[in-house]
Amino acid sequence: MKKLIFSLLLLTLFVAACQATPLNEQEPPPYIDTGIDAESWVTIPAGAFPHGQESHMTDIDYDYEMMVTDVTVEQYAKFLNEALASGGATIGEVEIFADRGDISWTVEGVKGYYPGDPFDGYKHEEEVLPGDKIYIPFEDALRLSRDGEIFTAIAGYENHPMTMVTWFGANAYCEYYGYRLPLELEWEKAARGTGVNENGDGLPFPWGYEIHGHNANFYASTDIFEEMYGKLGSTSPVGFYNGKTYSIEGYEDYETIDSASPYGLYDMAGNVWQWVGDDHHDQHYRILRGGSFFTYEVDLRVWKENGVAPYHYDPDVGFRCASD
Numbered sequence: 001m002k003k004l005i006f007s008l009l010l011l012t013l014f015v016a017a018c019q020a021t022p023l024n025e026q027e028p029p030p031y032i033d034t035g036i037d038a039e040s041w042v043t044i045p046a047g048a049f050p051h052g053q054e055s056h057m058t059d060i061d062y063d064y065e066m067m068v069t070d071v072t073v074e075q076y077a078k079f080l081n082e083a084l085a086s087g088g089a090t091i092g093e094v095e096i097f098a099d100r101g102d103i104s105w106t107v108e109g110v111k112g113y114y115p116g117d118p119f120d121g122y123k124h125e126e127e128v129l130p131g132d133k134i135y136i137p138f139e140d141a142l143r144l145s146r147d148g149e150i151f152t153a154i155a156g157y158e159n160h161p162m163t164m165v166t167w168f169g170a171n172a173y174c175e176y177y178g179y180r181l182p183l184e185l186e187w188e189k190a191a192r193g194t195g196v197n198e199n200g201d202g203l204p205f206p207w208g209y210e211i212h213g214h215n216a217n218f219y220a221s222t223d224i225f226e227e228m229y230g231k232l233g234s235t236s237p238v239g240f241y242n243g244k245t246y247s248i249e250g251y252e253d254y255e256t257i258d259s260a261s262p263y264g265l266y267d268m269a270g271n272v273w274q275w276v277g278d279d280h281h282d283q284h285y286r287i288l289r290g291g292s293f294f295t296y297e298v299d300l301r302v303w304k305e306n307g308v309a310p311y312h313y314d315p316d317v318g319f320r321c322a323s324d
Contacts, residue, residue, distance in 0.1 A: 026229050041066065066263075080135075088176065094132055160236070162319070182322035190265055205269055219295055233293045235293055236293070288317065
């Protein structure tokens with residue numbers, strides 16, 4: 001019996017190993033041109049939209065703009081090079097404090113000054129003091145190569161979303177170019193538009209009421225990147241799900257469904273979680289929206305959110321910017 005259990009355990013481990021290549025061991029993918037311009041923006045007009053799972057009509061009484069795609073690895077490399085050259089960022093270690101200062105650890109990477117947040121002393125609130133904050137850590141999953149203070153996107157990942165970036169790193173990028181992170185309400189309206197069905201329900205997904213594997217990059221969607229790396233998958237280039245059929249050497253043609261939001265924004269569901277700009281003074285976390293390649297399709301619904309600390313970073317966390 002012990003031998004049988006041990007054999008089954010080995011089989012389970014072998015199958016798991018065959019299903020997924022750890023992110024820090026993945027070979028860069030071939031470059032895939034989606035035809036979507038990562039520098040483009042759209043205007044979201046003022047007006048009411050269905051908010052939340054119950055589709056309560058909520059008004060945003062001003063126009064604003066949002067990036068059509070997430071910020072790419074190439075774009076973020078450009079920011080780092082400019083910010084480091086101008087003194088707006090530095091390279092070094094940052095001590096991170098958590099759980100009301102009871103726990104701390106040190107991270108090396110690119111950092112920059114942040115003026116701190118208002119602090120009201122709520123039970124679950126964590127104080128964010130002025131000082132240097134980590135933007136990106138120097139870890140294996142980073143899709144950047146570094147030569148001193150010069151960063152370059154790893155070939156194949158140039159037009160993939162920037163990941164391993166903290167809230168501070170996302171906020172710094174937006175502010176450096178005169179933009180800002182979108183607020184939660186702004187993000188949701190840009191993702192789902194203003195339409196409702198006969199029951200008064202707004203879109204649960206940016207493209208409609210149902211989700212299929214060729215709409216977005218999510219866990220077990222059986223996309224090209226799961227064929228390359230196993231069920232864990234990986235990020236896809238920004239704007240990948242735009243109705244094109246991609247032909248990659250070694251893989252059969254892969255058809256995508258054009259899955260832009262009603263305003264023409266891509267990857268508002270899946271690929272990577274996206275930071276938003278709200279600071280909830282009575283909470284210790286910031287909010288992520290949109291789901292990722294590492295979450296099931298249930299997390300891609302436009303009203304879903306994920307709360308994490310502002311110094312959090314992961315291979316499935318990115319962002320896009322907004323502007324007034």
